[in-house]
Amino acid sequence: MSYTTRELLAVLTAREIKDGWSVFVGIGISQLAVELAKKMGKRKLFTIYEGGSVDPELKPPYLPYSTNDIRVGYKALMYPSCLDTFIYLQRGYVDLALMSAAQIDMYGNLNSSLIKQNGSIIKFPGSGGANDLATLAKMTIVVLPLEKRRFVKKVDFVTSPGWVEGGQSRKEQGIIGGGPYKVITDKAIFDFEPNTKMMRLEGVLTGMSLEKVLENMEFKPLVKESIIEIPPPTNEELQILRSLDPQRVFIK
Numbered sequence: 001m002s003y004t005t006r007e008l009l010a011v012l013t014a015r016e017i018k019d020g021w022s023v024f025v026g027i028g029i030s031q032l033a034v035e036l037a038k039k040m041g042k043r044k045l046f047t048i049y050e051g052g053s054v055d056p057e058l059k060p061p062y063l064p065y066s067t068n069d070i071r072v073g074y075k076a077l078m079y080p081s082c083l084d085t086f087i088y089l090q091r092g093y094v095d096l097a098l099m100s101a102a103q104i105d106m107y108g109n110l111n112s113s114l115i116k117q118n119g120s121i122i123k124f125p126g127s128g129g130a131n132d133l134a135t136l137a138k139m140t141i142v143v144l145p146l147e148k149r150r151f152v153k154k155v156d157f158v159t160s161p162g163w164v165e166g167g168q169s170r171k172e173q174g175i176i177g178g179g180p181y182k183v184i185t186d187k188a189i190f191d192f193e194p195n196t197k198m199m200r201l202e203g204v205l206t207g208m209s210l211e212k213v214l215e216n217m218e219f220k221p222l223v224k225e226s227i228i229e230i231p232p233p234t235n236e237e238l239q240i241l242r243s244l245d246p247q248r249v250f251i252k
Contacts, residue, residue, distance in 0.1 A: 001235050003232070003233050003238055004251060004252060005145060005186045006250065006251045006252065007233060007238060007241055007251045008205075008232070008233060009029050009033075009143050009144075009145075009184060009185075010032045010033045010036060010241055010251065011033075011036065011233040011237045011238070011241065012184050012230065013029065013030070013098065013141065013143050013184050014033040014036040014037040014040065014237070015037075016141060016182055016184060017033065017034060017037045017045065017141075018042070019037075019041075019042035019043070020042075020044045020045070021045060021046070021095040021096050022045075022046040022047075022048060022093060022094050022095045023045060023046065023047050023048070023094075023095065023097070023098065024047075024048050024049075024050070024085075024089065024096070024097040024133055024137060025047050025048070025049060025098055026049075026098065026099075027064060027066055027067060027069075027250075028250045029098075029143055029250060029251075030098035030100075030143065031047075031049075031058070031063075031064075032241060032245060032250060033098070034098075035058050035244050036237065036240055036241050036244065039240045039244075040236075040237065040240065048088060048094060049067045049072050050067040050068075050082060050085055050128075051066070051067035051068040051069075051072060051085075052079055052080045052084060052085055053072045053076045053078075053079055054076055054077045054078040054079070054080065054085075055076060055077045055078075056072055056073055056074050056075055056076035056077075057074055057075040057076075058074070059071065059074050060243060060244050060245065060246055061245075061246045061247045062074075063244075063245060063247075063249060063250070065249075086132055086136075089132055089133070089136040089137060090136055094136070094137045094138065095137070095138050095139065096137060096138065096139050096140070096141060096181070097133035097134070097139075097140045097141075098140070098141055098143060099130060099134065099140050099141070099142050099160065100112075100143050100144045101130075101142065101144060101159065101160070102115060102124055102150065103115070103149075103150055103151075103152050103155045103156060104142060104144065104150060104151060104155065104183065105151075105152055105153065105154055105155050105162070105219070106153070106219045106221065107162045107163040107165060107166050107192075107197055107198065107199070108140075108142065108162025108163050108179070108192060109155050109158050109161055109162040109163075109164065110130065110134065110142065110155065110158075110159055110160040110161075110162065111156055111157045111158065111159050112124055112125065112126060112127065112159045112160070113126045113127065113157040113159045114156060114157050115156055116156045126159065127159050127160065130159055130160045131159060133160070134161055134162065134177065134180075135160075135161060135176065135177050136177045137177050137178065138177065138178040139177075139178045139179065139181035140162075140177075140179070140180050140181060141180075141181055141182045141183070141184060142180060142182075142183045142184070143183075143184045143185075144183075144184075144185060145185060146185035146186055146187040146213065146216045146217070147216055148215075148216050148217060148218055151216065151217040151218060151219065152218045152219070153218045153219045162180045162197075163180065163192060163197035163198075166196050166197040167195070167196065167197060170197075179192075179197070180192055182202075186205070187205055187208050187213050187216065188201060188202075188205065188208065188213045189202050189203045189230060193222050196222070198221065198222050199219075199221040199222065200222040200223065201213065201222065201224060201227060202224055202227070202228065203227060203228035203229065203230045204227055204229065204230060205230045205232065206229055206231055206232055210223075210227070
């Protein structure tokens, strides 16, 4: 079966999420990835939405379009306030936050605020809750396409800190969350080397060359001695994913 980039990202993200984690999710790929993971057998996953919904069920085709959409409360265990969800983050109740951005650098710092281009500034929506997720969650997974304009040597603005400048700099600056765990793209998956905290190539999608991965990055990541081959989405994964979003709102 053929698949879109968004479908690929959702499947790869679902595979990386471990059963039993509490996951702070957003709208789109992240929520579909968590629901796919549940359908594939990870039934102890626990989801938290920024708007306040705790562990709801998706009801296809009526998917929520924002974290404050009432549809995100379907069969939720609780529906507290937005403030409460960030208190859960502060208290260490969130294992994983799923994130994305316009730019990312070798230390996992994220920019979703502005881009400097040809002497002008292009502004984006900004942080929202992204900075809170990056600084408070036990770990983060960043999901985005692998493109040179996104994987840059230095982000134009640090909206959400990753490992800051590497090494111990995150802890030295008083950031209590655990930091970036993985970066999932449509061509490869990266982790972060434990000592330097630099982005490290972990696996490459079947049929994708190392050269093709590197030419889509401004910086050269570290490379594991043994790079794994990442299989493409299976028919089962795609069928379940498409049943969650039959109108293809988020996976087109």
